[in-house]
Amino acid sequence: MTRIVNLSRRKLLKAIGGGSGLVLGVYFSATDRASAIEEPARPLRAGFEPGQLSPNVFVAMDPTGQVTLTVSRPEMGQGIRTTFAMIMADELAAAWPRIVVRQSDGDAKYGDQITDASRSILIMERPLRLAAASVRQMLEAAAAQTWRALIADCRAVDHEVIHVPTARVLPYAQLVKTAMNLPVPNPDKLRLRDSSSRRYIGHAIPSIDMGAMLKGKTPFGADVTLPGIKYASIERCPVYGGKVKNFDPAGAMAVRGVEKVIEIPANPAPSGHLPLGGIAVIASNSWAAFQGRKKLKIEWDLGSNASHDTTAYRAEMQATARRTGKSVRTLGNFESAYAGAAIRVVGEYFVPYQTHATMEPPVAVAAFENSKLIVMAPTQSPQTARAVLAQYLDLKEADIVVRPTFLGNGFGRKALHDYICEAGWLAKATNGRIKVVWTREDDIKHGYYQPICFQRLDGGLDKNGVPIAWRHRTVFPSLASTFHADQVLPDAAQLGQGFVDMPYAIPNLRCEVGAAPAHMRLGPGRGGLNMAHTFAMCSFIDELASAAGKDPANFLFTYYAGPKKIDMKALGVDYPNYSALIEDYPLDVGRLQNVLQFAMDRASWGDPLLPRQGRGLAVHRSFLSYAAAIIVVTVAENGQISIPRIDLVIDCGQVINPDRVKALMEDSIMYGLGFALYGEVTVKNGAVEQRNFDDYPVARAVITPEMHIHVVPSGHPPTGAGDPAVPVIAPALCNAIFAATGKRIRTLPIDLNLLKDAPATAPVPTAGAPAAPTAIPLTPAGPAPKN
Amino acid sequence: MPALNINGKEHPVDAEQSMPLLWVIRDIAGLTGTKYGCGIGECGACTVHIGGKAARACKVILGDAVGHDVTTIEGLPDTHPVIRAFAQLKVPACGFCMPGQIMQAASFIKLRSDPEDDEIVQAMSGNICRCGAYERIVAAVKQAAGAQR
Numbered sequence: 001m002t003r004i005v006n007l008s009r010r011k012l013l014k015a016i017g018g019g020s021g022l023v024l025g026v027y028f029s030a031t032d033r034a035s036a037i038e039e040p041a042r043p044l045r046a047g048f049e050p051g052q053l054s055p056n057v058f059v060a061m062d063p064t065g066q067v068t069l070t071v072s073r074p075e076m077g078q079g080i081r082t083t084f085a086m087i088m089a090d091e092l093a094a095a096w097p098r099i100v101v102r103q104s105d106g107d108a109k110y111g112d113q114i115t116d117a118s119r120s121i122l123i124m125e126r127p128l129r130l131a132a133a134s135v136r137q138m139l140e141a142a143a144a145q146t147w148r149a150l151i152a153d154c155r156a157v158d159h160e161v162i163h164v165p166t167a168r169v170l171p172y173a174q175l176v177k178t179a180m181n182l183p184v185p186n187p188d189k190l191r192l193r194d195s196s197s198r199r200y201i202g203h204a205i206p207s208i209d210m211g212a213m214l215k216g217k218t219p220f221g222a223d224v225t226l227p228g229i230k231y232a233s234i235e236r237c238p239v240y241g242g243k244v245k246n247f248d249p250a251g252a253m254a255v256r257g258v259e260k261v262i263e264i265p266a267n268p269a270p271s272g273h274l275p276l277g278g279i280a281v282i283a284s285n286s287w288a289a290f291q292g293r294k295k296l297k298i299e300w301d302l303g304s305n306a307s308h309d310t311t312a313y314r315a316e317m318q319a320t321a322r323r324t325g326k327s328v329r330t331l332g333n334f335e336s337a338y339a340g341a342a343i344r345v346v347g348e349y350f351v352p353y354q355t356h357a358t359m360e361p362p363v364a365v366a367a368f369e370n371s372k373l374i375v376m377a378p379t380q381s382p383q384t385a386r387a388v389l390a391q392y393l394d395l396k397e398a399d400i401v402v403r404p405t406f407l408g409n410g411f412g413r414k415a416l417h418d419y420i421c422e423a424g425w426l427a428k429a430t431n432g433r434i435k436v437v438w439t440r441e442d443d444i445k446h447g448y449y450q451p452i453c454f455q456r457l458d459g460g461l462d463k464n465g466v467p468i469a470w471r472h473r474t475v476f477p478s479l480a481s482t483f484h485a486d487q488v489l490p491d492a493a494q495l496g497q498g499f500v501d502m503p504y505a506i507p508n509l510r511c512e513v514g515a516a517p518a519h520m521r522l523g524p525g526r527g528g529l530n531m532a533h534t535f536a537m538c539s540f541i542d543e544l545a546s547a548a549g550k551d552p553a554n555f556l557f558t559y560y561a562g563p564k565k566i567d568m569k570a571l572g573v574d575y576p577n578y579s580a581l582i583e584d585y586p587l588d589v590g591r592l593q594n595v596l597q598f599a600m601d602r603a604s605w606g607d608p609l610l611p612r613q614g615r616g617l618a619v620h621r622s623f624l625s626y627a628a629a630i631i632v633v634t635v636a637e638n639g640q641i642s643i644p645r646i647d648l649v650i651d652c653g654q655v656i657n658p659d660r661v662k663a664l665m666e667d668s669i670m671y672g673l674g675f676a677l678y679g680e681v682t683v684k685n686g687a688v689e690q691r692n693f694d695d696y697p698v699a700r701a702v703i704t705p706e707m708h709i710h711v712v713p714s715g716h717p718p719t720g721a722g723d724p725a726v727p728v729i730a731p732a733l734c735n736a737i738f739a740a741t742g743k744r745i746r747t748l749p750i751d752l753n754l755l756k757d758a759p760a761t762a763p764v765p766t767a768g769a770p771a772a773p774t775a776i777p778l779t780p781a782g783p784a785p786k787n
Numbered sequence: 788m789p790a791l792n793i794n795g796k797e798h799p800v801d802a803e804q805s806m807p808l809l810w811v812i813r814d815i816a817g818l819t820g821t822k823y824g825c826g827i828g829e830c831g832a833c834t835v836h837i838g839g840k841a842a843r844a845c846k847v848i849l850g851d852a853v854g855h856d857v858t859t860i861e862g863l864p865d866t867h868p869v870i871r872a873f874a875q876l877k878v879p880a881c882g883f884c885m886p887g888q889i890m891q892a893a894s895f896i897k898l899r900s901d902p903e904d905d906e907i908v909q910a911m912s913g914n915i916c917r918c919g920a921y922e923r924i925v926a927a928v929k930q931a932a933g934a935q936r
Binding site: 075076077078079204206207209210211213214215216217218219220222223225231256257285286287357358359360361406407408409411437439440441659663664666667668669670671692693694698699700701702704707 | 803806810819820821823825830865873889912913915916917918923925
């Protein structure tokens with residue numbers, strides 16, 4: 001049940017829009033579909049009646065007709081400020097230039113604001129429409145009252161209300177004051193505008209922040225400046241869970257510009273959102289703080305993770321994956337089917353630790369004044385930041401304001417708030433204004449790493465090449481270990497990302513998970529555990545197709561053969577379905593088939609290729625959306641690879657802003673290629689060995705392939721676009737390499753040395769085949785120009 | 788006190804001569820359009836013009852910049868062909884790397900008015916975009932080069 005309350009009567013205008021005007025907040029409860037995956041109701045703000053849910057959205061119109069939309073999701077490149085404005089503008093029949101967007105702070109009245117897992121549109125589309133529709137209907141009612149006309153004859157169009165029979169017109173500005181005194185329409189009676197009246201949704205609307213962004217004027221966390229602000233840089237223990245034994249600040253204090261050296265106490269592992277601790281050097285500018293850090297003398301107590309070593313750990317994980325694990329999904333009898341199989345296939349897959357490497361490293365500004373804390377920082381969850389700060393600094397939430405800035409990427413890193421806690425702690429300790437600046441080295445060496453993961457798959461085919469047995473074991477340290485001690489097995493949410501949701505109709509099946517103790521601080525990354533699991537799952541089905549001597553696409557079609565919707569409950573599987581109701585967002589094999597067919601048609605699957613070329617595909621559902629990739633790769637005799645073409649298909653339900661979906665698909669390809677080709681964090685003696693973009697390379701312009709993005713027209717409710725296409729890129733690439741060379745890549749990042757002198761297995765070219773593309777060197781380009 | 792000319796304006800700078808220009812621009816002159824991304828000249832987020840040519844502000848020290856004209860994103864006109872092309876092709880996603888990309892591109896198209904695609908790719912490959920907008924970046928640079936001819 002949704003309730004809409006006219007807040008103008010509660011004198012909240014000043015707080016949310018400035019000036020007087022019409023303001024509506026939407027309250028929604030857990031029975032609404034849109035809110036079904038929301039968190040429970042937040043505490044009420046003083047002044048609200050008890051028993052209500054918190055307002056989630058604010059649409060405000062002032063007497064000049066200017067609309068202020070408060071966007072309750074931080075902007076990190078997904079274009080959410082523009083997309084939310086489009087949804088609102090169509091339902092309000094608003095003129096685009098009359099819209100102003102403001103960002104909500106981390107206050108409970110806006111509802112949950114956590115921006116991750118590609119859920120913002122899913123959660124907010126309907127509440128935004130309801131909020132805007134209410135405003136529009138009140139303006140229409142105000143016009144009807146003014147004209148003494150029937151409401152049904154009054155229609156809002158382009159920031160005006162028209163009296164249809166007489167063609168009289170009143171601009172919104174002249175109706176606001178009348179509308180403010182009218183009752184709020186019952187949400188059940190709201191008439192949503194039909195899709196034919198839309199002027200924004202479905203169109204490539206440019207970012208509302210475009211002009212400012214291209215001039216460097218959108219404030220990111222690092223760009224916040226305050227009079228008298230000091231800059232802090234923190235030396236942290238190289239090993240997770242370690243702490244300072246003793247330190248000598250004298251050298252740092254001698255550096256020009258350095259003003260203070262303070263120890264931030266270590267928070268023992270698992271430290272969750274809290275700082276790792278270390279020695280903070282506070283200076284009049286960032287550079288002085290960095291220089292001061294270099295002069296610190298620190299003796300560390302490295303703690304119990306000092307022996308962690310990724311090479312040894314991989315061997316342990318492999319041993320675990322070769323033993324029976326805890327079963328989380330079973331069907332039929334794997335053992336007897338496997339024993340009776342005519343062909344058996346085994347694949348062991350490995351994905352290393354990776355880190356987010358957001359373009360903007362973590363940074364936060366905090367000011368502590370009159371016992372109140374104000375934080376301005378890039379955060380994917382301002383309310384979480386506020387709650388964590390309150391607990392950590394022993395302050396009341398009411399005394400803390402968290403204002404999200406623009407984010408130079410998030411990728412999950414900025415949903416974890418150690419850097420914000422560091423700034424808050426230092427501001428409180430110095431009773432001042434502090435900007436904590438992370439260097440890129442800090443970012444690479446002290447991140448929240450995506451889990452290292454070892455998987456083993458065993459598959460059996462009968463004598464006709466029909467897969468009859470599938471066993472998948474996964475071993476990785478649980479993300480929950482960052483928050484809770486003694487987590488050696490991952491939870492259902494993590495296992496629900498490309499593991500237990502295996503969609504192939506194979507009659508004898510086991511999914512098992514093996515224990516892995518955590519030695520690093522872990523955190524979710526883009527694509528989540530789908531990145532590792534989809535790599536293995538979509539590669540292994542390709543292995544089975546190859547063993548069966550079948551075309552991989554036809555093979556997939558054949559084994560998407562079960563019921564069109566997989567009923568995990570009936571199968572007895574604990575499957576959280578990305579926190580959404582499975583009834584509303586089923587695991588729909590029909591949509592998997594559809595994206596595959598779409599990709600095959602667009603990419604001319606089956607057409608002949610040049611020698612040393614191969615075509616690979618991968619299909620996967622994640623974050624409630626469906627993605628398929630087909631990649632053509634050329635492998636040169638020296639092992640160098642180039643990618644003449646990628647086709648990427650996404651079905652993310654109804655699309656609000658097609659240009660942003662397309663941009664996110666281009667982005668997904670580049671992120672996925674970086675994951676497949678480069679991303680690797682290794683650990684020796686408990687410390688990360690990489691430090692910066694020179695040894696932790698990411699995708700650059702030079703590896704950009706020819707991209708063909710296809711968005712499936714869909715009547716399904718909108719679902720995620722930021723994450724779901726990333727996981728299919730690596731397996732599609734590796735399957736293409738196999739098609740070109742017969743070499744199966746089971747370890748990421750891809751070791752191109754393995755492809756040297758690989759035989760060409762691709763078919764001989766026929767007349768009219770495309771010309772050979774120039775080889776793209778898939779090694780990181782050096783910086784240009786050199787100084 | 789030495790002064791640094793940024794965007795045609797003299798900024799008095801009381802700092803070590805060894806301080807990288809990036810931090811002078813950001814923390815002392817207070818111009819925050821120029822971004823920090825790596826500090827070692829690998830990502831291009833801090834690209835500015837020194838004497839009209841692209842340079843990584845994290846790799847140039849204050850002492851070497853004094854006496855030269857420094858231009859940051861704030862000093863580029865809104866109507867610059869690169870800015871217009873980036874807007875038309877809807878290049879930015881998160882926007883963080885954009886000032887560096889734009890300054891790199893503006894310097895490049897001055898030198899190469901009719902570049903081949905490969906040349907653009909090479910010229911822009913020192914600038915990382917973690918939103919992966921490379922296809923649009925290359926297309927926008929090509930368009931901007933054409934527009935200035």
